[in-house]
Amino acid sequence: MENYNMERKSPFSEVKMSERGAYYIETFGCQMNVRDSETAAGLLETLGFSSASEKENADVILFNTCCVRDHAEKRVFGNIGAMKELKDAKPNLILGVFGCMMQQPEVAQKLYKRFPFVDIVFGTNLLSRLPAFVESAEHGSRTLAIEENNIQIEDDLPSIRTGMINAFVNINYGCDNFCTYCIVPYVRGRERSRDPKAIVEEVKKLVAEGYSEITLLGQNVNSYGKDLSDATFAKLLQLVSGVEGLKRIRFMTSHPKDLSDEMIEAMATLPNVCHHVHLPMQSGSNEILSRMNRKYTRERYLEIVRKLRNAMDDVEITTDIIVGFPGETEEDFSQTLDLVDQVGFASAFTFKYSPRMGTRAATMEDQVSEATKRERLHRLNELQEKKSRENNEKYVDRVGIVHVEDCDMRGDPVCYGKCSNFKMVYFAGSPDLIGQYIPVRMEKVRKNSLYGTQEDQPL
Ligand code: SAH
Ligand code: SF4
Ligand code: F3S
Numbered sequence: 001m002e003n004y005n006m007e008r009k010s011p012f013s014e015v016k017m018s019e020r021g022a023y024y025i026e027t028f029g030c031q032m033n034v035r036d037s038e039t040a041a042g043l044l045e046t047l048g049f050s051s052a053s054e055k056e057n058a059d060v061i062l063f064n065t066c067c068v069r070d071h072a073e074k075r076v077f078g079n080i081g082a083m084k085e086l087k088d089a090k091p092n093l094i095l096g097v098f099g100c101m102m103q104q105p106e107v108a109q110k111l112y113k114r115f116p117f118v119d120i121v122f123g124t125n126l127l128s129r130l131p132a133f134v135e136s137a138e139h140g141s142r143t144l145a146i147e148e149n150n151i152q153i154e155d156d157l158p159s160i161r162t163g164m165i166n167a168f169v170n171i172n173y174g175c176d177n178f179c180t181y182c183i184v185p186y187v188r189g190r191e192r193s194r195d196p197k198a199i200v201e202e203v204k205k206l207v208a209e210g211y212s213e214i215t216l217l218g219q220n221v222n223s224y225g226k227d228l229s230d231a232t233f234a235k236l237l238q239l240v241s242g243v244e245g246l247k248r249i250r251f252m253t254s255h256p257k258d259l260s261d262e263m264i265e266a267m268a269t270l271p272n273v274c275h276h277v278h279l280p281m282q283s284g285s286n287e288i289l290s291r292m293n294r295k296y297t298r299e300r301y302l303e304i305v306r307k308l309r310n311a312m313d314d315v316e317i318t319t320d321i322i323v324g325f326p327g328e329t330e331e332d333f334s335q336t337l338d339l340v341d342q343v344g345f346a347s348a349f350t351f352k353y354s355p356r357m358g359t360r361a362a363t364m365e366d367q368v369s370e371a372t373k374r375e376r377l378h379r380l381n382e383l384q385e386k387k388s389r390e391n392n393e394k395y396v397d398r399v400g401i402v403h404v405e406d407c408d409m410r411g412d413p414v415c416y417g418k419c420s421n422f423k424m425v426y427f428a429g430s431p432d433l434i435g436q437y438i439p440v441r442m443e444k445v446r447k448n449s450l451y452g453t454q455e456d457q458p459l
Contacts, residue, residue, distance in 0.1 A: 020048035020049050021049055021050075021058075021060065022057055022058050023044045023059070023061070024054070025040055025061075025062045025063075026062070028063070028064065029068065029099065029100060030066065031217050033064050033065075033100070037064045038159040038160055038161055039159045040062060040098070040127060042158030043127075043128075043157065044134070045160060046131065047131050047135075056086065059092065059093060060093075060096070061083065061094070062095075062096040063079060063080060063097045063098070063099070065097060065099035065100060065101035067104065067183055068182070068183060068356075069356075073101060076097075080097060081115065083095055083115075084115075088117075094119050094137045096118070096120035096134070097111060098121070098122045098124065098126075100124050100184070102124070103125065103188075104183075105146050108146050109144070119137040119142055120134070120137055120143045122143065122144075123146040123147060123187075124187060125147045126147050127157070128157055133145070155195075155202070164405060164434065165211070166248075167206045167211045167215070168215050169199060169214050170194060170217050171194055171216045171218045171233075171236065171251075172192060173188065173191070173192045174189040174190050174191045174192055175220060176223075177220060177255065178293060179293050179294060180364075181322065181353060181361040182356070182359060183359055184219055188219065192227060193231065196225075196236055200239050200240060203240055203243045207243055210435075212246060212247040212403075213247060213248035213250070214248075214250070215249075215250040215252065216240070216251040216252075218253070220255040221252065222255055222263060232263075233260075234265070234266040237266040237267070237270060241272055247272055247403075248403060249272050249274060250274045250276065250422075253279075253280060254277050256279055256296045256304055257295040259277075259279070259304050261307070267311070267312065275312045275315040275420050276318070276421045277308060277316075277318075278318045278320075280319055280320035280321075282321060282322050282325075283321070283332065284335040284339030285328070285331075285333075285335040285336060286335075288325050288327070288332050298335065298339055305317060317343065317345055318346050318347045318349075318422065319349070320348070321350045323350065323351070323373055323376040323380055326364035326365065326367050336380065337380065340380065345388075346421075346422065346423070347391075350381055350384065351377075352374065353368065388448060389445060389447075392449070393445050395442045395445075397441065397442070398441070398442055399440065400420075400423060400440055400442060401419060401420065401439055402419060403418060403435075404417040404433045404434050404435060405434070406434060407429060409431070413429060413430050413431065414426050414429070415427055415431075415434070417438075424450070425442060425452055426449055426450070426451045427451065427452050427453055428453070428454070439454070440452040440454055441453050
């Protein structure tokens with residue numbers, strides 16, 4: 001399944017030789033970072049660099065970092081430390097670290113000092129200055145640059161897209177919600193919506209390049225337009241939906257507090273908007289939701305789920321859940337289990353609460369012990385696995401239209417891709433089906449996916 005907040009390998013794999021050299025980008029974190037790495041790649045290619053398939057062949061290596069949880073941070077430090085050997089062997093190698101983690105001045109400074117072989121360190125807001133940073137590294141200067149204020153959104157930076165069949169399109173940047181556990185508003189700045197015209201233009205360009213599916217990206221897509229004069233997410237969906245040739249529109253992430261009836265209506269009526277909502281619930285306890293500053297209750301959450309399902313009988317809902325938030329009692333946690341049981345999510349990303357320096361929750365009393373967090377996560381995952389299986393079983397003997405992402409050629413070729421509602425389906429097929437929309441009858445349930453047979457000719 002396409003993952004949210006998972007560390008990823010650089011997908012920029014094509015090897016071309018160029019005058020200036022080759023680059024490799026390793027991306028940690030969420031889709032925002034994946035999208036930023038596409039821009040970093042575009043900027044480097046404008047300078048004359050080309051992509052390398054392996055770090056070992058690269059002349060510029062960049063790490064795009066995440067700091068949403070402790071785990072993400074540790075991995076970044078480990079990965080950068082491991083670069084020393086390569087740098088010793090190849091002194092002209094340019095090493096850079098950017099992204100959310102480097103937007104925190106004290107962390108950026110610590111990294112800059114601890115790893116003197118790193119040439120470039122800059123915060124996520126300064127991405128457009130990457131070419132200048134690389135050029136000064138070529139002249140032997142180190143850079144440490146953190147801009148605390150938000151900079152202007154630059155819409156037209158070059159980029160190299162990595163999705164084979166789906167392209168990411170930013171619609172709003174930053175976040176104003178300040179959930180008490182979350183570092184994102186501090187490192188991504190205040191919420192800023194892109195001009196709807198610029199979004200539609202970008203989508204048109206992507207369709208002209210051959211993409212028929214896009215994902216609109218924002219930390220909270222539902223609050224899109226609140227800083228513009230006459231724009232809402234529902235209206236944006238309408239505008240984007242009208243782009244000729246666009247078959248599927250996805251979006252993430254939806255914050256429950258801003259999910260409007262108009263948005264549900266737009267989803268249900270516009271033919272190319274996918275019937276999937278990633279709707280992080282975080283907790284099932286009203287007390288914890290309030291301490292998290294989420295601004296909705298479990299009752300409101302259930303009401304939204306009901307409305308979505310009334311409007312679209314095939315809609316699927318996925319979620320994010322945190323266990324062990326400060327003060328979470330066994331009773332609070334049982335409310336989370338109960339809500340998971342009632343909703344029946346197609347899948348869930350589940351996390352142990354990880355204190356982030358500078359956030360309100362980090363200094364709250366009643367921090368939950370690691371052992372309790374681990375034990376609760378285990379119980380939650382067991383329940384969700386059962387619910388995911390049940391959810392998949394509903395689809396056996398139904399036909400879904402699969403947008404084929406790729407084909408696994410180890411052994412007998414197996415194609416895979418998603419239905420509109422995000423169900424992942426595998427079936428025997430050949431690589432020429434990649435990019436096509438194929439009707440597949442689902443026959444068997446696998447752990448997190450379904451397995452079926454192609455029904456008919458491609459649509
Ligand atoms: N904007 C999205 C989420 C962005 S972060 C939203 O509001 O839903 C992705 C997920 O990481 C969150 O939904 C949350 O479940 C998890 N997360 C964020 N901060 C965390 C922390 N300090 N500890 C554990 N999980 C966290
Ligand atoms: Fe973080 Fe909350 Fe903003 Fe999501 S909505 S990015 S969880 S502060
Ligand atoms: Fe995303 Fe991690 Fe930044 S989750 S916004 S890359 S802190």
